Amino acid sequence: MRTNRKAGWIAVIAAGALCAACSGPERGAAGAPQAAARPAAEKAVPLPPQSREYRTDHYAIFSAATPAQTLHVATAVEALHRAYGQFFALPPAAPETRLRLILYRDRAQFSAYNTSMPWAEAYYRRPYCHAYFAGGADNPYHWMLHEATHQLHTERAGFSRARWINEGVASYFGASRLEGTRLRPGSIDAGAYPIWWLPDLPLTGSLERDLRSGLLIPLRQLIDGSGPPIGGRHLNVYYLEYWSLSHFLFHHDGGAHAAAYRRLMRGNGSAAEFEAELGPIEQVQAQWYAYLLEKRAEVADGGELAQVVPARR
Numbered sequence: 001m002r003t004n005r006k007a008g009w010i011a012v013i014a015a016g017a018l019c020a021a022c023s024g025p026e027r028g029a030a031g032a033p034q035a036a037a038r039p040a041a042e043k044a045v046p047l048p049p050q051s052r053e054y055r056t057d058h059y060a061i062f063s064a065a066t067p068a069q070t071l072h073v074a075t076a077v078e079a080l081h082r083a084y085g086q087f088f089a090l091p092p093a094a095p096e097t098r099l100r101l102i103l104y105r106d107r108a109q110f111s112a113y114n115t116s117m118p119w120a121e122a123y124y125r126r127p128y129c130h131a132y133f134a135g136g137a138d139n140p141y142h143w144m145l146h147e148a149t150h151q152l153h154t155e156r157a158g159f160s161r162a163r164w165i166n167e168g169v170a171s172y173f174g175a176s177r178l179e180g181t182r183l184r185p186g187s188i189d190a191g192a193y194p195i196w197w198l199p200d201l202p203l204t205g206s207l208e209r210d211l212r213s214g215l216l217i218p219l220r221q222l223i224d225g226s227g228p229p230i231g232g233r234h235l236n237v238y239y240l241e242y243w244s245l246s247h248f249l250f251h252h253d254g255g256a257h258a259a260a261y262r263r264l265m266r267g268n269g270s271a272a273e274f275e276a277e278l279g280p281i282e283q284v285q286a287q288w289y290a291y292l293l294e295k296r297a298e299v300a301d302g303g304e305l306a307q308v309v310p311a312r313r
Contacts, residue, residue: 047102048104049064051064055098057078058081058093058099059074059081062101063102063103075178076141076178080173085156087185100129102131104130106135121193122144122146124148129147129150131146139191141178145173145174146173146174147174160268162223164223165269167242168243171242172246175188175192175193176192188298194236199296203215203296219241220282222241223271223274223281248287248288248291
């Protein structure tokens, strides 16, 4: 069914709750019979009550949110799918191969079904992304964009599973600005995690002082995984560093590091590979710190964040 650019590619497949007990076909939005049950391999994943299945060009969304909220998220993930594919020059997805999302009604419902870390606001566990619609927030879909980027990273692109790369790229796209049906990679959305914490990061202007005090995690530890446990007081710092390092590597100095970063994404993401591509980590760290200070000032000032230098290929 196609009616307009924004909503034409979404169809409601199951009119009732999706569960193993569903019997017989339901009629889709175009009136054609559609089976409501999922493949047997997927039935082990519990769905929230009264979930309905929505399909877009590239996604099957099992949603307990309202139709309007689901459409909002569907528009965002389709914009992500296009932007991610264009950004990395990926071949078209196989026809009828849809990625799977579970959209919870709200944070409370997500928490009741969360089988990831207790502090998680969303998570990806193949083949499903799990997130909730953040009603009332400036950006109610950013949790799903973050997890859907992990999904694309793994299922479509097959990029490095190194945590600093995987979380960095997910944070980069998840915190990019959505304008209508277009996601603008690198255009910073101050209403998305972890950006909303950036103005509160009490950087002193001295890299050495901020490392010595434990305010920041050294990039070598971020890359080789030897830093403090993620979580607690370190959680937001980790994600700000994941995001800012990816943003830096894609956009600093007109995208001077972008080609090297893209090569790193196809490797193992080790410190040795990083230094082979980009030089000593401590040298890059000094440039990254200056860039982080600059981006913190931009976000704190609420200035125009939409204009970014395209990342070189």
